Amino acid sequence: MSTPTLKQASGPAYTRIYSFGAARGENAVTNDDIVGPINSSDEWIRQRTGIITRKRAVPTTSATDLATDAAREAIERSGVPADQIDLVIVATISNVRQTPSMSAVVADRVGANPAAAYDSNAACAGFAYGIAQADALIRAGAAHYAVVIGAEKLSDVVDPTDRSISFLLGDGAGAVVIGPSDTPAIGPTVWGSDGSKADTVGMNATLTEFRDGEAEWPTLRQDGPSVFRWAVWEMAKVARQAIEAAGIEAADLAAFIPHQANMRIIDEFAKQLKLPDTVAIARDIETTGNTSAASIPLAAHRLLEEHPELSGGLALQIGFGAGLVFGAQVVVLP
16 A cells, blocks of 8 residues: 655745834843942943943833733734734743743734744844744745744843843843745854853753752853853854855845844954945944843844834844854845
8 A cells, every 4th residue: 555645835935024023121220220239330331341221121021021012013013914923933041931932922912823832042042043943934834924032031030249241131022023025035044053162151050959949049140251252253254154155245234233242242243244334233232231032133123213224125133142052144124
């Protein structure tokens, strides 16, 4: 007896980003508000990071709330009915519940139920990973329209006395709607990881150690100098690979939207890539802080609000962080 031939799904040849949405924590927290416990100063933080204020949410606002608000705006702007969205991906490291996923709750809240929904933990590269997955899944015919969200409430995992990373972190969510396109609008993703450097950025304890009274509530820590060197030297190579994979030159870019880790890293990136003055560089970190998986879409949202003329232009986005993980692609801005 012969085995029947299975049908395989197939989708559109190309995809694109239709729209962005954003939500930031309600409070603007200044450097002066946080320098006491870390024995620092406003001047030191500005010089080291470029941050003047960071956005943090009130205790009653969750990362899921921020994700929902960002997704609602993106859907509204996209023109795609919420009930036609059949895939929701949330990139996050700050869901305070291991399960259920943030994505399933958000899908229901925005009217996309029963969309496929899952959370992805790729830290600061999470949004770039989500773009890669949504693009591939739609082109494979596994979904028609996707919402990709980067959402973080990092104030839940901050130790106010920690000088390594706490002063960098903020709260927010950024979202996009992705769907079919007549022309290529999401370039190949260059992504990867280096688990040999896993201790460079991450939590300082496990939940089981906290449960057993062996550790305080786990919070984020980093080896700043090591992260800086890795980001500047290794990630510049990844950015160049993403430009090359897209078949363009750096001069063809309208915008550069890196993960908002540190203003010095962003500036050094621009130098290494030899970006011409015509390329707009996202610098959302100055007033939002480092929001991990949310930082690229938040920065892109702000850039398009302030420079609507960038619409239709090419943008290089790159995320990198704990894992260590990285992801970069060139996209057409909606």
